[in-house]
Amino acid sequence: MERIYFQAGPTTLPKEVMNRAKSEWDDFKETGLNIMEHSHRGTTYEEIHEQAKTLMRKLLDIPQTHDVLFLQGGASLQFAMLPMNLLSPGKTAKYVLTGSWSEKAFKEAAKIGPSEAVVSGKDTKYRTLPEMNYEPSDQDAYLHITSNNTIFGTQWPDLDAFSHPNLVADMSSDIMSKPFNVSNYALIYAGAQKNLGPAGVTAVIIRKDLLKENESLPSILSYQVHAKNRSLYNTPPVYSIYLLNLVLQWIEEQGGVKELEVKNKKKAEIIYNAIDSSDGFYKGYATPESRSHMNITFTLSDPELEKRFIKESEESGIFGLKGHRSVGGFRASIYNAVPEKSCQKLAEFMLHFQGKYGK
Numbered sequence: 001m002e003r004i005y006f007q008a009g010p011t012t013l014p015k016e017v018m019n020r021a022k023s024e025w026d027d028f029k030e031t032g033l034n035i036m037e038h039s040h041r042g043t044t045y046e047e048i049h050e051q052a053k054t055l056m057r058k059l060l061d062i063p064q065t066h067d068v069l070f071l072q073g074g075a076s077l078q079f080a081m082l083p084m085n086l087l088s089p090g091k092t093a094k095y096v097l098t099g100s101w102s103e104k105a106f107k108e109a110a111k112i113g114p115s116e117a118v119v120s121g122k123d124t125k126y127r128t129l130p131e132m133n134y135e136p137s138d139q140d141a142y143l144h145i146t147s148n149n150t151i152f153g154t155q156w157p158d159l160d161a162f163s164h165p166n167l168v169a170d171m172s173s174d175i176m177s178k179p180f181n182v183s184n185y186a187l188i189y190a191g192a193q194k195n196l197g198p199a200g201v202t203a204v205i206i207r208k209d210l211l212k213e214n215e216s217l218p219s220i221l222s223y224q225v226h227a228k229n230r231s232l233y234n235t236p237p238v239y240s241i242y243l244l245n246l247v248l249q250w251i252e253e254q255g256g257v258k259e260l261e262v263k264n265k266k267k268a269e270i271i272y273n274a275i276d277s278s279d280g281f282y283k284g285y286a287t288p289e290s291r292s293h294m295n296i297t298f299t300l301s302d303p304e305l306e307k308r309f310i311k312e313s314e315e316s317g318i319f320g321l322k323g324h325r326s327v328g329g330f331r332a333s334i335y336n337a338v339p340e341k342s343c344q345k346l347a348e349f350m351l352h353f354q355g356k357y358g359k
Protein backbone atom coordinates (compact mmCIF):
# COMPACT_ATOMS: atom_id res chain seq x y z
CA MET A 1 0.00 0.00 0.00
CA GLU A 2 1.23 3.46 -0.87
CA ARG A 3 1.89 5.57 2.21
CA ILE A 4 1.24 9.28 2.33
CA TYR A 5 2.57 11.68 4.92
CA PHE A 6 1.44 14.97 6.44
CA GLN A 7 4.08 15.61 9.09
CA ALA A 8 4.85 19.12 10.30
CA GLY A 9 8.60 18.80 9.73
CA PRO A 10 10.93 17.22 8.91
CA THR A 11 8.74 15.77 6.23
CA THR A 12 8.62 14.43 2.71
CA LEU A 13 10.83 15.85 -0.03
CA PRO A 14 9.69 15.82 -3.67
CA LYS A 15 10.00 12.30 -5.14
CA GLU A 16 11.95 13.70 -8.10
CA VAL A 17 14.52 15.17 -5.69
CA MET A 18 14.93 11.88 -3.82
CA ASN A 19 15.40 9.97 -7.08
CA ARG A 20 17.99 12.44 -8.34
CA ALA A 21 19.91 12.27 -5.02
CA LYS A 22 19.80 8.48 -5.22
CA SER A 23 21.18 8.48 -8.76
CA GLU A 24 24.08 10.65 -7.62
CA TRP A 25 24.65 8.85 -4.32
CA ASP A 26 28.06 7.26 -4.84
CA ASP A 27 29.22 9.08 -7.92
CA PHE A 28 28.55 12.79 -8.15
CA LYS A 29 29.29 13.97 -11.70
CA GLU A 30 31.82 11.18 -12.33
CA THR A 31 34.00 12.14 -9.37
CA GLY A 32 33.53 8.74 -7.72
CA LEU A 33 32.42 10.49 -4.51
CA ASN A 34 29.16 11.57 -2.95
CA ILE A 35 28.93 15.37 -2.86
CA MET A 36 29.22 15.26 0.95
CA GLU A 37 32.66 13.68 0.56
CA HIS A 38 33.91 16.69 -1.40
CA SER A 39 35.80 19.57 0.18
CA HIS A 40 33.70 22.66 0.76
CA ARG A 41 36.61 24.65 -0.69
CA GLY A 42 36.65 22.70 -3.96
CA THR A 43 35.02 23.85 -7.21
CA THR A 44 32.67 20.83 -7.32
CA TYR A 45 30.93 21.90 -4.12
CA GLU A 46 31.33 25.65 -4.67
CA GLU A 47 29.31 25.38 -7.85
CA ILE A 48 26.37 23.93 -5.91
CA HIS A 49 26.75 26.50 -3.13
CA GLU A 50 26.55 29.40 -5.58
CA GLN A 51 23.86 27.79 -7.71
CA ALA A 52 21.60 27.40 -4.66
CA LYS A 53 22.05 31.08 -3.79
CA THR A 54 21.36 32.14 -7.37
CA LEU A 55 18.23 30.01 -7.49
CA MET A 56 16.98 31.44 -4.17
CA ARG A 57 17.45 34.91 -5.66
CA LYS A 58 15.69 34.01 -8.88
CA LEU A 59 12.71 32.22 -7.33
CA LEU A 60 11.99 34.89 -4.71
CA ASP A 61 13.12 37.80 -6.91
CA ILE A 62 15.58 38.90 -4.22
CA PRO A 63 16.98 42.36 -5.05
CA GLN A 64 20.71 43.23 -5.04
CA THR A 65 20.14 45.22 -1.83
CA HIS A 66 19.86 41.88 -0.01
CA ASP A 67 22.29 39.05 0.66
CA VAL A 68 21.46 35.33 0.90
CA LEU A 69 23.18 33.36 3.68
CA PHE A 70 23.19 29.64 4.46
CA LEU A 71 23.63 29.10 8.20
CA GLN A 72 23.19 26.26 10.67
CA GLY A 73 21.40 25.96 14.02
CA GLY A 74 17.86 26.08 12.61
CA ALA A 75 15.34 28.86 13.06
CA SER A 76 15.97 28.52 16.79
CA LEU A 77 19.48 29.90 16.46
CA GLN A 78 18.01 32.83 14.52
CA PHE A 79 15.77 33.62 17.52
CA ALA A 80 19.00 34.54 19.36
CA MET A 81 21.25 35.64 16.51
CA LEU A 82 18.74 38.21 15.29
CA PRO A 83 18.72 40.36 18.47
CA MET A 84 22.47 39.77 18.96
CA ASN A 85 23.10 41.43 15.61
CA LEU A 86 20.25 43.92 15.20
CA LEU A 87 19.35 45.07 18.70
CA SER A 88 21.65 48.05 19.30
CA PRO A 89 21.87 50.08 22.55
CA GLY A 90 18.96 52.44 23.09
CA LYS A 91 16.63 50.41 20.86
CA THR A 92 13.89 47.89 21.56
CA ALA A 93 13.07 44.71 19.65
CA LYS A 94 9.34 44.54 18.86
CA TYR A 95 7.42 41.29 18.40
CA VAL A 96 4.05 40.28 17.03
CA LEU A 97 2.86 37.18 18.89
CA THR A 98 0.84 34.77 16.77
CA GLY A 99 1.81 31.39 18.20
CA SER A 100 4.37 29.23 19.97
CA TRP A 101 7.24 30.03 17.64
CA SER A 102 6.83 33.79 17.88
CA GLU A 103 6.60 33.45 21.68
CA LYS A 104 9.88 31.55 21.66
CA ALA A 105 11.54 34.11 19.39
CA PHE A 106 10.37 36.90 21.73
CA LYS A 107 11.61 35.11 24.86
CA GLU A 108 15.05 34.64 23.37
CA ALA A 109 15.28 38.30 22.36
CA ALA A 110 14.34 39.36 25.90
CA LYS A 111 17.48 37.57 27.12
CA ILE A 112 19.61 39.70 24.81
CA GLY A 113 18.12 43.15 25.35
CA PRO A 114 14.99 45.32 25.66
CA SER A 115 12.14 43.53 23.89
CA GLU A 116 8.43 44.12 23.76
CA ALA A 117 5.42 42.25 22.40
CA VAL A 118 3.37 44.98 20.70
CA VAL A 119 0.59 42.92 19.12
CA SER A 120 -0.71 39.55 20.30
CA GLY A 121 -3.31 37.00 19.34
CA LYS A 122 -2.92 35.04 22.56
CA ASP A 123 -6.41 35.96 23.88
CA THR A 124 -7.93 33.89 21.06
CA LYS A 125 -5.62 30.96 21.89
CA TYR A 126 -3.95 31.87 18.60
CA ARG A 127 -6.96 30.79 16.55
CA THR A 128 -7.17 34.22 14.97
CA LEU A 129 -4.49 36.57 13.71
CA PRO A 130 -4.54 39.84 15.66
CA GLU A 131 -5.29 43.17 14.06
CA MET A 132 -2.02 44.78 12.92
CA ASN A 133 -2.55 48.23 14.39
CA TYR A 134 1.08 48.91 15.31
CA GLU A 135 2.71 52.25 14.45
CA PRO A 136 6.50 52.01 13.98
CA SER A 137 8.64 54.05 16.38
CA ASP A 138 12.21 55.42 16.06
CA GLN A 139 13.09 53.30 19.09
CA ASP A 140 12.39 50.05 17.24
CA ALA A 141 15.38 47.90 16.40
CA TYR A 142 13.00 45.86 14.24
CA LEU A 143 9.49 44.41 14.13
CA HIS A 144 9.34 40.62 14.10
CA ILE A 145 6.49 38.59 12.62
CA THR A 146 5.95 34.87 11.99
CA SER A 147 4.45 34.47 8.53
CA ASN A 148 2.91 31.03 9.09
CA ASN A 149 2.09 29.59 12.49
CA THR A 150 2.98 25.95 12.06
CA ILE A 151 1.42 24.74 15.32
CA PHE A 152 -1.90 26.62 15.39
CA GLY A 153 -2.46 26.61 11.63
CA THR A 154 -2.78 30.32 10.93
CA GLN A 155 -0.99 32.32 8.23
CA TRP A 156 -0.83 36.01 7.36
CA PRO A 157 -2.69 36.22 4.04
CA ASP A 158 -0.65 39.09 2.58
CA LEU A 159 3.08 39.39 3.26
CA ASP A 160 3.20 42.75 1.50
CA ALA A 161 0.69 44.32 3.90
CA PHE A 162 3.18 45.00 6.72
CA SER A 163 4.92 48.31 6.94
CA HIS A 164 8.02 48.82 9.06
CA PRO A 165 11.50 50.16 8.14
CA ASN A 166 13.07 47.05 9.73
CA LEU A 167 10.58 44.28 9.20
CA VAL A 168 11.82 40.79 10.15
CA ALA A 169 10.02 37.52 9.43
CA ASP A 170 10.36 33.91 10.50
CA MET A 171 9.17 32.19 7.30
CA SER A 172 10.29 28.67 8.28
CA SER A 173 7.02 27.02 7.37
CA ASP A 174 5.85 28.94 4.31
CA ILE A 175 8.87 30.30 2.45
CA MET A 176 8.65 29.47 -1.29
CA SER A 177 4.93 28.70 -1.01
CA LYS A 178 3.86 31.98 -2.64
CA PRO A 179 5.40 35.17 -4.04
CA PHE A 180 5.96 38.28 -1.91
CA ASN A 181 8.00 41.45 -2.07
CA VAL A 182 11.38 40.74 -0.44
CA SER A 183 12.41 44.41 -0.50
CA ASN A 184 9.70 45.07 2.11
CA TYR A 185 11.80 43.07 4.60
CA ALA A 186 15.02 43.81 6.48
CA LEU A 187 15.61 40.16 7.31
CA ILE A 188 13.91 36.84 6.57
CA TYR A 189 14.93 33.49 8.01
CA ALA A 190 13.74 29.95 7.46
CA GLY A 191 14.90 26.57 8.71
CA ALA A 192 14.93 24.28 5.67
CA GLN A 193 13.06 21.22 6.92
CA LYS A 194 9.54 22.32 5.97
CA ASN A 195 9.58 23.82 2.49
CA LEU A 196 13.23 23.95 1.44
CA GLY A 197 14.89 20.61 2.08
CA PRO A 198 16.31 18.64 5.00
CA ALA A 199 17.20 20.03 8.43
CA GLY A 200 20.75 21.31 8.82
CA VAL A 201 20.65 24.45 6.73
CA THR A 202 18.84 27.70 7.51
CA ALA A 203 18.31 30.34 4.84
CA VAL A 204 18.74 33.99 5.86
CA ILE A 205 17.95 36.88 3.54
CA ILE A 206 19.35 40.11 4.94
CA ARG A 207 19.41 43.71 3.76
CA LYS A 208 23.05 44.61 3.22
CA ASP A 209 23.06 47.84 5.27
CA LEU A 210 22.48 45.66 8.35
CA LEU A 211 25.78 43.82 7.84
CA LYS A 212 27.90 45.72 10.34
CA GLU A 213 31.12 44.64 11.94
CA ASN A 214 30.63 43.94 15.63
CA GLU A 215 33.86 43.19 17.54
CA SER A 216 32.02 42.02 20.64
CA LEU A 217 30.11 39.25 18.84
CA PRO A 218 31.65 35.80 18.43
CA SER A 219 32.41 35.45 14.70
CA ILE A 220 30.16 32.44 14.22
CA LEU A 221 27.17 34.52 15.42
CA SER A 222 27.82 37.51 13.17
CA TYR A 223 25.79 37.96 9.97
CA GLN A 224 28.55 40.22 8.68
CA VAL A 225 31.21 37.50 9.09
CA HIS A 226 29.05 34.92 7.27
CA ALA A 227 28.24 37.39 4.48
CA LYS A 228 31.88 38.40 4.03
CA ASN A 229 32.81 34.72 3.73
CA ARG A 230 29.93 33.87 1.35
CA SER A 231 28.54 31.43 3.97
CA LEU A 232 31.82 29.52 3.93
CA TYR A 233 33.22 30.92 7.20
CA ASN A 234 33.09 27.42 8.63
CA THR A 235 32.26 24.11 6.95
CA PRO A 236 28.70 24.41 5.65
CA PRO A 237 26.24 21.47 5.82
CA VAL A 238 27.27 20.33 2.35
CA TYR A 239 24.68 17.60 1.88
CA SER A 240 21.79 19.73 3.16
CA ILE A 241 22.71 22.51 0.75
CA TYR A 242 23.04 20.00 -2.09
CA LEU A 243 19.47 18.82 -1.40
CA LEU A 244 18.25 22.40 -0.96
CA ASN A 245 19.66 23.13 -4.42
CA LEU A 246 17.75 20.15 -5.86
CA VAL A 247 14.53 21.29 -4.16
CA LEU A 248 14.99 24.78 -5.62
CA GLN A 249 15.45 23.27 -9.10
CA TRP A 250 12.27 21.29 -8.54
CA ILE A 251 10.40 24.47 -7.56
CA GLU A 252 11.60 26.08 -10.78
CA GLU A 253 10.34 23.06 -12.76
CA GLN A 254 6.93 23.43 -11.04
CA GLY A 255 6.66 26.92 -12.51
CA GLY A 256 8.11 28.81 -9.55
CA VAL A 257 6.44 30.17 -6.43
CA LYS A 258 3.57 31.73 -8.37
CA GLU A 259 2.49 28.35 -9.64
CA LEU A 260 3.03 26.77 -6.21
CA GLU A 261 0.72 29.37 -4.67
CA VAL A 262 -2.08 28.22 -6.99
CA LYS A 263 -1.39 24.56 -6.20
CA ASN A 264 -1.15 25.13 -2.44
CA LYS A 265 -4.41 27.06 -2.40
CA LYS A 266 -6.17 24.27 -4.23
CA LYS A 267 -4.70 21.63 -1.91
CA ALA A 268 -5.79 23.56 1.19
CA GLU A 269 -9.31 24.04 -0.19
CA ILE A 270 -9.77 20.30 -0.64
CA ILE A 271 -9.15 19.67 3.07
CA TYR A 272 -10.91 22.77 4.41
CA ASN A 273 -13.92 21.77 2.32
CA ALA A 274 -13.94 18.36 3.99
CA ILE A 275 -13.99 20.14 7.38
CA ASP A 276 -16.58 22.77 6.44
CA SER A 277 -18.98 20.35 4.77
CA SER A 278 -18.92 17.92 7.71
CA ASP A 279 -21.84 19.55 9.56
CA GLY A 280 -19.65 20.14 12.61
CA PHE A 281 -18.25 16.59 12.78
CA TYR A 282 -14.79 18.07 12.13
CA LYS A 283 -14.03 21.46 13.66
CA GLY A 284 -11.36 23.73 12.19
CA TYR A 285 -9.05 25.13 14.88
CA ALA A 286 -8.10 28.40 13.13
CA THR A 287 -10.89 30.85 12.33
CA PRO A 288 -11.61 30.89 8.57
CA GLU A 289 -10.05 34.31 7.78
CA SER A 290 -6.75 33.29 9.47
CA ARG A 291 -6.43 29.81 7.98
CA SER A 292 -3.06 28.56 6.79
CA HIS A 293 -2.41 27.02 3.38
CA MET A 294 0.46 25.03 4.87
CA ASN A 295 -0.78 23.55 8.18
CA ILE A 296 -4.44 22.62 8.55
CA THR A 297 -5.55 22.11 12.16
CA PHE A 298 -8.82 20.48 13.18
CA THR A 299 -10.40 18.48 15.97
CA LEU A 300 -13.19 16.01 16.66
CA SER A 301 -15.55 16.50 19.60
CA ASP A 302 -14.82 13.11 21.18
CA PRO A 303 -11.27 12.17 22.37
CA GLU A 304 -12.00 8.45 21.89
CA LEU A 305 -12.96 9.14 18.30
CA GLU A 306 -9.74 11.11 17.81
CA LYS A 307 -7.70 8.05 18.77
CA ARG A 308 -9.72 5.98 16.34
CA PHE A 309 -9.19 8.57 13.60
CA ILE A 310 -5.40 8.28 13.94
CA LYS A 311 -5.53 4.48 14.04
CA GLU A 312 -7.80 4.11 11.03
CA SER A 313 -6.01 6.77 8.99
CA GLU A 314 -2.77 4.86 9.48
CA GLU A 315 -4.49 1.64 8.45
CA SER A 316 -5.44 3.47 5.25
CA GLY A 317 -1.83 4.47 4.64
CA ILE A 318 -2.14 8.07 5.86
CA PHE A 319 0.49 9.19 8.40
CA GLY A 320 1.63 12.21 10.37
CA LEU A 321 -1.79 13.67 11.25
CA LYS A 322 -1.45 13.90 15.02
CA GLY A 323 -1.79 17.52 16.14
CA HIS A 324 0.81 19.32 18.24
CA ARG A 325 0.34 18.55 21.94
CA SER A 326 -0.53 22.19 22.69
CA VAL A 327 -3.51 22.15 20.30
CA GLY A 328 -4.53 18.49 20.24
CA GLY A 329 -6.63 17.03 17.46
CA PHE A 330 -5.06 16.82 14.05
CA ARG A 331 -2.75 18.75 11.79
CA ALA A 332 -2.33 18.09 8.10
CA SER A 333 0.86 19.79 6.92
CA ILE A 334 0.67 20.25 3.18
CA TYR A 335 3.99 21.87 2.28
CA ASN A 336 5.08 22.34 -1.34
CA ALA A 337 6.18 18.72 -1.78
CA VAL A 338 2.78 17.24 -0.79
CA PRO A 339 0.89 16.44 -4.00
CA GLU A 340 -2.77 17.35 -4.55
CA LYS A 341 -3.71 13.69 -4.78
CA SER A 342 -2.57 13.13 -1.18
CA CYS A 343 -4.94 15.90 -0.09
CA GLN A 344 -7.76 14.25 -2.04
CA LYS A 345 -6.99 10.92 -0.35
CA LEU A 346 -7.18 12.56 3.06
CA ALA A 347 -10.48 14.28 2.23
CA GLU A 348 -11.88 10.93 1.05
CA PHE A 349 -10.74 9.26 4.24
CA MET A 350 -12.33 12.03 6.34
CA LEU A 351 -15.63 11.58 4.53
CA HIS A 352 -15.46 7.80 4.93
CA PHE A 353 -14.65 8.11 8.65
CA GLN A 354 -17.55 10.50 9.18
CA GLY A 355 -19.89 8.15 7.35
CA LYS A 356 -18.87 5.38 9.73
CA TYR A 357 -18.96 7.27 13.06
CA GLY A 358 -21.00 10.44 12.48
CA LYS A 359 -24.64 10.68 13.49
Ligand SMILES: *Cc1c(COP(=O)(O)O)cnc(C)c1O
Binding pocket: 009, 073, 074, 075, 076, 077, 101, 146, 148, 149, 150, 170, 171, 172, 173, 191, 192, 194
Ligand atom coordinates in the same frame (compact mmCIF):
# COMPACT_ATOMS: atom_id res chain seq x y z
C1 LIG B 1 9.78 24.58 12.78
C2 LIG B 1 9.78 26.03 13.08
C3 LIG B 1 10.78 26.62 13.87
C4 LIG B 1 11.89 25.83 14.54
O1 LIG B 1 12.83 25.44 13.63
P1 LIG B 1 14.19 24.70 14.09
O2 LIG B 1 14.86 24.54 12.79
O3 LIG B 1 13.78 23.42 14.73
O4 LIG B 1 14.90 25.60 15.02
C5 LIG B 1 10.71 27.99 14.05
N1 LIG B 1 9.73 28.74 13.52
C6 LIG B 1 8.75 28.19 12.78
C7 LIG B 1 7.69 29.06 12.20
C8 LIG B 1 8.75 26.82 12.53
O5 LIG B 1 7.77 26.28 11.78
